[in-house]
Amino acid sequence: MKKKVFALLVLAAFFLSHDMYLKLDTFFLEPNTSATIQLFNGTFDKSENVIDRDRMIDASLLGNGERFKVAENQWSEKDSITFLNFKTGEAATWVAGVSTKPRNIEMDAEAFNGYLRHDGVLDMLKWREENDALDKDAVEKYSKHVKAIFQVGDKTSEDWKTALGYPIEFIPLSNPYEKHTGDQLEVKLLFGGKPLANQLVYANYKVTENHHSHSEEEHGHSHEGSAHSHEDEAHSHEDAKAHTHNEEVHSHDNGEKHSHSHKKEEAGHTHSHDGGEPHSHEEEEHKDDHVHTDGQQLRTDVNGVVSVDLSTDGIYYLRTIHLAHSDEEGLTHESNWATLTFEVVHGHSHEEDTHAHAHAEEDEFPTYIFWIGSLLIIGGLFWWFNKKKE
Template sequence: MKKYFFLILLVFVLCSHDMFLKLDSYFLEADSDAVIQLYNGTFDASENVIDRDRMIDASIVANGQRTAIQEKQWTEKDSTTFLNFKTGASGTYVAGVSTKARNIEMQPEAFNNYLEHDGVIDMLASRKENGELESDAIEKYSKHVKTIFQVGDRLTDDWNTNLGYPIEFIPLCNPYSKHTGDSLTFKLLKNNEPLANQLVIVDYKAAPGGHTHSENNNQHSHDNGETHSHDNETSEEHTHDDGTTHSHENEKSDNHSHDQEAAEHTHEDGTRHSHDAESKSEATADHTHDSGTQMRTNDNGELTIKLEEDGIWFLRTIHMVESEEDGLTHESNWATVTFEVTHDHADAHSHDEDHDHDEDGLPIWIFIAGSIVLIGGLFFYFSRKK
C-alpha cells in the first residue's frame, strides 16, 4: 500500500517529459545572433538536458536550404539545452530535433496513470476492454519536435517543410500570415501519411515579458542571444522506494526500469479527469482544462485551431500502438510544434492621422464654420460704416 501511494504521489507531483523547441520571441532580426531552447519536461520548465548522441536529426530550414546543426552550437545551463545560431536573410524559418528511441518499463498503475493524464486515452480504453489494466508495460518511445519562427519581414515557404520525422505537424499555411482571431489548420503525419482520429492537445502561453505596440513596432528580437536559467525548474534527481536517488540529467541510458518512471509521463497540472465521453468527431474540440484543449484530427489528419489570443502556441500529441517486437509491449512517437501569434498590426490606428478626439482639440468643422461667421460679420460691419 505504501509503495502504491508513493507511486501515485510521484505521478501527481512530477511532470511528463514532453519536449519543445522554444524561443523567447519568435520574431527575430535578420543576420543576428539567436538562441533556441530545447525543453525536456513541460512547456513551462525543462527538467533535464538532452545529450547530442540521442539526436538523430537536428536541423534548421531557411530560404529553401536545410542545414544540419553542429554539435558545437549546443550549450547547456542548469536543466535546459540551448541552440546558438545566427539568422540569415529574412524569411520564415523551421527548426527541428528528432531523438533516438529509448525503452522504459512501468508497472500497471504507473502506466495507466500515464495514459490517462497524457492524453493516450485510446490505448487506455483498449487496456480496459481487453482486461490488461493489471499488466506491466515495456514501451519504446521517441520524440520529434519542431518550431516555426519569423526572421525579418519577408514571408517564405519554408513553413511547409516536411522534415521526414516518424510523426510531424505541418501547417497548411504560413503561421505568420495569420493573426490573433484567425484560424490555422495543421496536418499530422505518421510515417508521411495523414494520421486520422488522433488526439492532439492545443495550448498557448503569453510571450515572455510581453510587449506593446504603441508605436506599431513589430520587431521583438532579443539581440543579445544570452542564455539564462530558470530558477523554478524541477530538479532531475528523485528518490526510489528503496531510498536511493539518481539523476536523468543527460538521459544517456538506452534501457532502464523504474516503478516510478511513469512520472515522466504525467500532465503538468496533475489533475484527474475522465475521457469516457470522448468525442471522435472530426477536428472538433472535446473539452478544455488546465493542460489545454483536446482535439481530434479528421479523416485527412487535419485539425483547425482558433488563434484566440496573442502568445506562443503549441500542439502536442503521443501516438501509441501495441508492439510485436521482442521485449516490448508498446511503441510511442511524441510530436510537438511551437509558433507565436500576434495581433494584426494593420488593424492598429494612428491617433495622429485617422481621426480626431475631443481631448486633442475642437473638431475642424467648428473652426471652419466659426471662420465663415466671423468673416461675414466683419464684411457686414464695414459695409455699414461706409
C-alpha cells in the same frame, strides 16, 4: 510497508512524463543577428534535464528553401536547459527541428496506466480497460520529434509547410505568421509521412506580456481590472507555475531525478497546471485521475487535420503521443511524441492605421483654418485701430 511505499513512488514518478519543446523568448527575430532557441525536456514551463547530442538523430534549421544541419559547437547547456545558438539568415518564416533516437522504458501495470491517464493517451487506456489488460506491465520504446516555427524580419516564406521527414510531425496548412489573434489555424499531423487520422492532440498557449484576447472582447471583458484578467486570476497563464518538478523521480527519458514541488497557499496546499483551476492535494491525494491535459483537446479528422483556435496573443504549443502495440521482441508498445511551437499576435495592417488616421483628421477641426482665421482677425483689428487714429 516498504514495498507499498516504493510502489507508490514508482507510480508517482510516471505521473510526470517528459514532453520536449523548442522555445524562444520571442518568435519574431531580426535578420542576420545572433539568436538562441531553448530545448526544454519536461513541461512547457520547466525543463527537467538537458538533452545529450548523441541522442539527436537530426537537428536542423530551415529557411528560404535551404536546410542547415546544426553543428556540435552550436549547442550549450545551463542548468537543465539545452541551448541552440545560431545566427538568423535573411528574412523568412523559419523552421527549427530536433528528432531523437528511441529508448526503452519498463513500467509495471499501475505506473503505465497512470502515465496514459496523466498524458492523455486515452485511446490506449480505453483499449486496456475494454480488453481486461489494466493489470499488464509494459515495455515501451519511445522517441521525440519537435519543431518550432519562427519569423525572421517582415518577409514570409513557404518553409513552414516543409516536412522534415520525422516519424511523426505537425505541419500547418497555412503560415502561422499570416494568422492573428481570433483566427484559426489548421494543422496536419503526419505519421510515417502520411496523414494520421483519429489521433488526440492537445493545444495550449502561454500568454505574452501584452496579450490581446478576441474572446474577451467579444464578451465585453476588459484586460485591466477585470475579474477575468489572465494576470489577476488564480489560474493565470503567466503566473500559474505552481506545479513544478523538484522532488520526485521520473524516468521517461534518461532516468534522471527531478522534483514535483507544489505551491503552498495560505489556507492549504494547492496547485494548478498551465492555466488550470487550482485544486487541493488534500482532495486529490492518492487519486489516479490526476491529468495534465489542459487547453484544447482535439482529434484529427480523416485527413489528419485539427483546427486550433488562436483566441489570445501568445506562444502556442501543440503536443501528441502516438502509442501503438509493438510486435518487436522484448517490447509491448512503441510511442512517438511530437510538439510544435509558434507565436501569434494581434494584427493591425498599415491600411487600417491609415484609414483610422484619416477618420480622426476628418472628425477634428483643421488646425490650419484656425491659424488663418486668427491672422485675419488680428489683421482686421490692426487695420481698424490704424484707421481710427487717422
